[in-house]
Amino acid sequence: MRSSISLGRVGGVPVGLNISVLVIVVILVVGLAFGRFPIAFPGLPAAAYVLAALVSALLFLASLLAHELAHAFVARRHGVEVSGITLWLLGGVAELRGEPRSPGADLKIAGVGPLTSVVLAGVFALLSWAVSAVGAPPLVSGMFGYLAAVNVLLAVFNLVPAAPLDGGRVLRAFLWARWGDRMRAAVAAARAGRVFGYALIALGFLNLVSGLGLQGFWLALIGLFLVNAATAEEQQTQIDAALHGITVGEVMSHDPVVAHPDETVAGLVDRLVLRHHLSTYPLVDDEGRFTGLVTLGRVRRVPPDDRAVTRLRDIACRPADVPAAHPGDQLTELLQRMSGSTDGRAVVLGDDGRLVGLVTPTDISRTIQTVDLRSREPYRTPRGADLAPPSPESPAPRGPAPRGPAPRGPAPGSPAPGGAAPPAGRRDAA
Structure with a gap:
């Protein structure tokens, strides 16, 4: 995933936006300004809803960026090179070039993303309570409350044990430690990701025929992404295993x-x-x-x-x-x-x-x-993705938020996707 707009560097890590991220902003602003906020806090000027929606959209993107930066910083501490972070249509992608050398390092790099989202959820919840306590308009408190809920969903979705989500990385680290075979663990996590992706596609089509058109479309889109990313990861793992030892x-x-x-x-x-x-x-x-x-x-x-x-x-x-x-x-x-x-x-x-x-x-x-195919380690960790969850108020099942390599699911606050990391990318999924 390539950046269209450079945002400079954060802590030495290049950060950029793919032009498709504008879709997330539009979806969030329209969904919040003309849907969620007017229903929850009626009687305010339209400009107030639009302003609150814009601030929410920017803070949501900042949350995705913080999630990816956490992956990147911990990866660098464990000797894994980070080439950059890109926010795009389905979320955030942290491109990692290199592999953790132990299951413990793999676990830390994967787990810090969801942990960061949980911490951000706590911060936004505290802000919601604080502004309410000092008598700020309910819309302001509701905006922070919404961001707290979104970050909780982001963390929960990304902990689904299916690559390229962060939960798939956690599963890989656990199986690697248990089996002592990194390639076998990576393949198992990738296949779990493919199964989960097919399940989301089926659920999306079910929503389509049930009348939840847009929500079903985004679930199917996220599922398709996961299937492709997981398949690419498995293939890359097998290729790297075959090439291991060759100079x-x-x-x-x-x-x-x-x-x-x-x-x-x-x-x-x-x-x-x-x-x-x-x-x-x-x-x-x-x-x-x-x-x-x-x-x-x-x-x-x-x-x-x-x-x-x-x-x-x-x-x-x-x-x-x-x-x-x-x-x-x-x-x-x-x-x-x-x-x-x-x-x-x-x-x-x-x-x-x-x-x-x-x-x-x-x-x-x-x-x-x-080359003769032979299973060896280490293998190259496929790039993953962080996916964003569907909107908290949506009646459909929760969706995701590409670490790293590698995207996040439907954008919270509307029936469309939000953001997060792909395969041959971030490094892992958030």
């Missing part, structure tokens, strides 16, 4: 064809592209140091008339944006860093920092097709 040096393309950063695009095309028919060309300076990466996609984006005057350094992917590894590094660890990288390639550097190889999607595909 980057066994997979990489040795002695790649390179170019100089001062060469023009036209020169690269005439000298190398039309002759070697490769898709990737690392750039190295006169001393053999890696200075950037050029792909055919980047070459094609240069207008033909400009290729003779455009230097490769001007179109190359920066070294800082290209995953780098040493030949002895584990391939599974490099794949985690390559996921979501700008050009989907990685460079391999020797001990002296000089370029010695390149890892491309073709190299990885060839390895997956030829």
